[in-house]
Structure formats: structure tokens, C-alpha cells
Amino acid sequence: MAFFSFFKRSKEEEQKTLDQGLDKSKQSLLSRIGHAIAGKTTIDDDVLDNLEEALIASDVGVETTLQIIERLQARVKRDKYVGTDELNRIMVDEICQMLDENAGGKDPETDEAAIQKPYVVMVVGVNGVGKTTTIGKLAWQYKQAGKSVYLGAADTFRAAAIEQLCIWGERVGVPVVKQQQGSDPASVAYDTLQSAKANNADVVLIDTAGRLHNKVNLMNELTKIKQVMKKVVPDAPHEVLLVLDGSTGQNAFEQARQFAAATQITSLAVTKLDGTAKGGVVIGISNEMKVPVRYIGLGEKMEDLQHFQREPFVRSILGMD
Ligand code: GDP
Ligand code: GDP
Numbered sequence: 341m342a343f344f345s346f347f348k349r350s351k352e353e354e355q356k357t358l359d360q361g362l363d364k365s366k367q368s369l370l371s372r373i374g375h376a377i378a379g380k381t382t383i384d385d386d387v388l389d390n391l392e393e394a395l396i397a398s399d400v401g402v403e404t405t406l407q408i409i410e411r412l413q414a415r416v417k418r419d420k421y422v423g424t425d426e427l428n429r430i431m432v433d434e435i436c437q438m439l440d441e442n443a444g445g446k447d448p449e450t451d452e453a454a455i456q457k458p459y460v461v462m463v464v465g466v467n468g469v470g471k472t473t474t475i476g477k478l479a480w481q482y483k484q485a486g487k488s489v490y491l492g493a494a495d496t497f498r499a500a501a502i503e504q505l506c507i508w509g510e511r512v513g514v515p516v517v518k519q520q521q522g523s524d525p526a527s528v529a530y531d532t533l534q535s536a537k538a539n540n541a542d543v544v545l546i547d548t549a550g551r552l553h554n555k556v557n558l559m560n561e562l563t564k565i566k567q568v569m570k571k572v573v574p575d576a577p578h579e580v581l582l583v584l585d586g587s588t589g590q591n592a593f594e595q596a597r598q599f600a601a602a603t604q605i606t607s608l609a610v611t612k613l614d615g616t617a618k619g620g621v622v623i624g625i626s627n628e629m630k631v632p633v634r635y636i637g638l639g640e641k642m643e644d645l646q647h648f649q650r651e652p653f654v655r656s657i658l659g660m661d
């Protein structure tokens with residue numbers, strides 16, 4: 341049995357959240373694909389050219405788009421004749437295979453050997469991307485799964501950030517370790533791990549401040565937090581989760597690259613996929629980053645965070661129920 345269970349909700353409920361959240365991205369992608377194949381019955385070079393444009397316009401990213409087109413080309417060559425009515429089904433196939441080949445990293449959801457207690461997740465990302473909200477949602481999921489959770493308010497830069505985490509802590513019913521605004525984030529992380537360890541907690545989620553405009557400062561701060569945590573739990577953090585705002589499309593991609601260069605990232609969360617047509621970016625990020633997309637944010641409610649699974653995602657965004 342997996343350590344963390346994200347499947348407390350029924351499959352139907354999960355599917356509905358996914359489909360509703362990705363609806364705008366789907367509408368936009370399907371309409372672009374519709375234009376790409378207009379008046380065509382078979383997938384030929386023209387169709388593939390149009391499709392290339394459609395995928396790039398849908399924020400899939402140039403490199404990943406080219407890989408998808410190459411796969412489709414090979415597929416058409418192999419199968420001799422492929423009708424445009426089969427395009428979406430074939431795209432689901434090829435994109436899932438492509439993502440599978442690049443999958444990597446341990447997943448606490450499926451890999452029990454990856455789990456130590458307390459399991460320490462440090463959450464990083466630029467201001468406003470949804471770090472604190474994602475932490476609140478994760479805390480809720482873990483709590484639902486019967487795990488004891490500690491939150492650390494190591495974004496000490498603004499008082500409101502600490503307050504916001506405390507509100508989530510109350511809502512979910514998990515303790516939040518905090519200090520005054522302006523205190524040393526590493527010191528907060530240290531305290532959090534001490535409390536978590538003393539209370540035999542399962543999971544620790546550490547909120548941090550992310551300010552890319554000051555890269556050296558940020559990098560130093562994250563490095564310091566990591567070092568200090570190791571004094572309490574030697575192999576902490578077990579995860580460095582980078583949160584990205586999916587509604588910023590290619591910007592999210594660029595942030596992922598910049599953060600990965602500044603500090604070691606082990607997993608990704610892409611938020612705010614509801615209300616944006618740029619959901620295709622998850623396919624590009626998932627394909628090109630060396631670390632896995634682990635969670636997707638599909639709304640502001642507690643249950644709107646999902647464990648990312650490539651097949652349901654790709655099927656949903658391509659409208660293949
Ligand atoms: P932080 O600065 O990175 O900690 O970001 P916050 O957690 O404070 O989130 C910034 C805003 O984004 C808040 O208003 C959240 O409610 C909102 N938000 C976060 N995740 C999602 C999501 O998946 N969908 C939507 N619609 N809003 C989100
Ligand atoms: P600037 O805007 O880049 O010049 O930095 P500020 O003047 O806003 O920084 C004010 C104080 O906040 C300084 O003591 C910095 O060390 C500290 N600081 C800067 N960036 C961060 C950050 O990302 N997190 C935290 N916790 N403190 C920071």
C-alpha cells in the first residue's frame with residue numbers, strides 16, 4: 341500500500357475535477373486541432389505542419405511539439421494510412437509513450453521505499469504561484485490519509501504569508517510552526533523539524549519565500565535552510581517541490597529552468613490550470629524537465645490538488661473520455 345493516498349475521493353469525483361479544470365485548455369486545443377485538420381481526411385504533411393503550429397500555440401513548447409510531430413510522422417509512415425478522425429486517439433498514445441520514456445524520480449505515492457519519517461518536503465517557487473495554497477491542500481490530503489503533518493512558516497518575509505499558512509493549518513487541523521516576521525527562515529525550518537521529530541510526525545511541509553529577482557539571495561537562503569534541516573533529520577529535505585503557475589504558460593517553463601539551475605529540485609507542482617487555456621504547458625514541462633510533475637492544481641478548494649498522472653491528463657486535455 342502506498343504511503344500517501346490521494347484516492348480518498350472517488351474516481352468519478354477526481355475525473356470531474358480534472359475535466360472541469362482542464363476544460364478551457366481542452367476547448368482551445370481541440371479548436372486548434374480542428375483548424376489543423378479542416379477539410380482533410382488523412383494525416384499528411386500539411387496536417388502535421390498545421391498541427392505543429394497548433395501545439396506550439398497551445399503552450400506545449402517547441403522542443404516537445406517537434407518530438408510529438410516526429411512521432412506522428414513515424415506512426416503515419418508505419419501505418420500507411422491514418423485518418424484525421426483517429427488523430428486524437430493516436431496523439432494520446434504517442435504523447436503518453438513519450439512522457440513514459442522520460443519519467444523519473446521516486447514517487448512517495450507509489451514507492452514506499454522512498455519514505456522516511458518524518459518525510460520532509462521543502463516547497464519553493466516565485467511569489468504568488470500557489471506555494472502556500474498547495475501546502476494547505478497537501479496537508480489536507482495527508483491528513484485524510486491518516487498521516488500526522490507539521491507545517492513550517494519559513495516564508496518570513498511578509499507577515500501575511502505566515503498568517504495565510506496559519507489559516508490553512510487551522511482549516512485542515514495541523515500544527516504550524518512559526519516565528520516573527522523577518523526572522524531567519526532556516527531557524528523556522530529547524531524548529532519545525534524539531535517539533536515534528538519530537539512528536540513522531542509523518543510529514544513536514546516547509547513554506548519558503550521565493551524571490552527570483554534576487555537570485556543569489558534566494559539560492560543562499562534555500563541552501564541554508566537545507567543545511568540547517570540536516571542537523572535534525574540528516575537526509576532532509578527528501579523533496580524539494582517547485583511550484584509553478586500554469587496560467588503563465590511558457591513563463592512557468594522558464595521559471596522551472598531557472599530554479600533548477602539555482603537549486604536542486606526533485607519534483608514539480610503546476611497550479612491554476614483551471615481558468616487558463618495554457619494547460620498544454622504541463623506536457624512540455626513533464627517531457628523536458630529532468631524531474632517529474634507530481635501535482636496539478638485545478639482550483640482553489642482543498643480537494644482541487646491532484647496527483648499528476650499522464651494518461652488521464654492527456655486524455656482529458658484531448659477530450660478523449
Ligand atoms: P504563494 O505566494 O506561492 O504562496 O501563492 P499562494 O498560495 O498565496 O497563492 C496565490 C493565489 O493563487 C491565491 O489566491 C490562491 O488561492 C491561488 N491559487 C493557488 N493555486 C490555485 C489553483 O490551482 N487554482 C486557482 N484558481 N487558484 C489557485
Ligand atoms: P532587494 O529588494 O532585492 O534589494 O531586497 P530587500 O531590500 O527587499 O531585502 C530586505 C531584506 O530581506 C534583506 O535583509 C534580505 O536579506 C532579505 N531578503 C531578501 N530576499 C529574501 C527572501 O527571498 N526571503 C527572505 N526571507 N528574506 C529575503
Ligand code: MG
Nearest residue numbers: 471472495501
Ligand atoms: Mg505563500
